[in-house]
Amino acid sequence: MNELKRLPDAEFNVLRVIWHLPNPVTSAQIIGHLGEDNHWKPQTLLTILARLTEKGFLKSERNGRERHYTAIISEEEYMAVETSNFLDRYQGNSLGGLVKTLFSSNALSEDELDELRGLLNK
Missing domain, CATH: 1.10.10.10 (Winged helix-like DNA-binding domain superfamily/Winged helix DNA-binding domain)
Structure with missing residues (x-):
């Protein structure tokens, strides 16, 4: 493929x-x-x-x-490619830039922020 x-x-x-x-x-x-x-x-x-x-x-x-x-392609495989393509297209391949945009637009709920903190702590 x-x-x-x-x-x-x-x-x-x-x-x-x-x-x-x-x-x-x-x-x-x-x-x-x-x-x-x-x-x-x-x-x-x-x-x-x-x-x-x-x-x-x-x-x-x-x-x-x-x-x-x-x-044949799992959801996880496809979403990993989509996420990578999104970062490359809109944030110059910068995860930090994406997170900064999300924070500045108040797009994250408290639950999502807690989930993000948990992921970062891992």
Whole structure:
């Protein structure tokens, strides 16, 4: 597989559902977990699943009449790449710059600050 690239929102949302379901998963299970805000036609979902398979995020196997999908790239792997790309693009690869921006914009809640302190203490 090539270097991981940022996924379009629709593909990411489908992949996030797959990550949080026991794999392998069927398209019917995915549609059931996408929520009522996503009124997708089955063909639209199948197109997205085919794209994710072509990009190397999923493995697809036919089991009877249905296809079963298994995530090849974990959520942790993808999020690590996304975070690195974000830092590189917006903060000149500076974690300190990102944290400074978050503090100055009051974007962090007290719970998030406590979580950050805990991570730093580790």
